[in-house]
Amino acid sequence: MKRKKIIRYSLIVLFVIVAAAAFYIYKEYNRTHQDTASLKPDYSFEAADFIREFEVNEKESNKKYGDKVIRVKGIVKQVIKDDQGFYTLALGDTSSMSSVRCSIDSMHSKEAATVTKVGMITVKGICSGFNSDELLGSDVILIRGVIDHKK
């Protein structure tokens, strides 16, 4: 009798563990990216200062800022809308080829559509790295960006 009880309880515990594992795997497998608007920035910069950080030491900056949530303030140099309606905002000095390029999360495209060139703006995005070219200047790339209205 006692043995039967132990087996029954063991089976229940095993079932709970398997169900919990299956639920965790299902959740993890279907996990989407968090909305950047809800994320707290790890670092805040003026666009020109952020570009300079990478120009001075790309390797260290990649380590420090890569995959981090960055808040960047700057002048809008370009508002680019692609053929599928996705927006990219380029921030920085209008006389320079270098910029912080922030591709806007499609959830926030409507807001990006209201952005005008030469205005001051603050964006928040995930830093994916740095591209530098003698001819084309330096660009820090942010993905899944949003327009940040917090002062």
Next chain:
Amino acid sequence: MKKAFVFLLSIFLTASVFGQRYFTKNGKINFDATSPSSPERVEAVNRSVTCVVDLKTGALQFALLMKGFEFERALMEEHFNENYVESNKFPKSEFKGKIKDVDEIDFTKDGTYKLKVKGDITIHGETKEVETEGKLVVQGGKINADADFNLKLSDFKISIPGLVADKVAKTAKITVSCSLEPLKN
């Protein structure tokens, strides 16, 4: 007099177009490694691709950040960056090549031109020669470039773990789309 003017104008136009480089920093590259047995799309898009083309020599160059590829599912993106392409170790990919017979394309004339491109592509620290066909659309001083080709993941030492081997295709389809503008310098 009129003929001389037309002649001079055509020389000016030819010189100004052929002397120019065209570029974009917002090129788009799609990566699709969906296998027939995959329950979902294994695909990503990178919208921050840099491309420069020299219309005179046909020299063509692409550069992108691997972490710039955006997947719909977070886990897939993490696996792509951490396990497959090792983005921290190999953050950039590039292509350096040439448009074949570039002098046969009349960039002063609006139209659609087929072209062949050959060059070296570097991904995951491995360089391979690729050759592909593409299309250039010249319209109103702008150039749109499109191409697609396949890449064998094993050529770039990208290994897929056995557990998901049948869910990820061994060959990825790469689709390139760039809207190029004249480079003023």
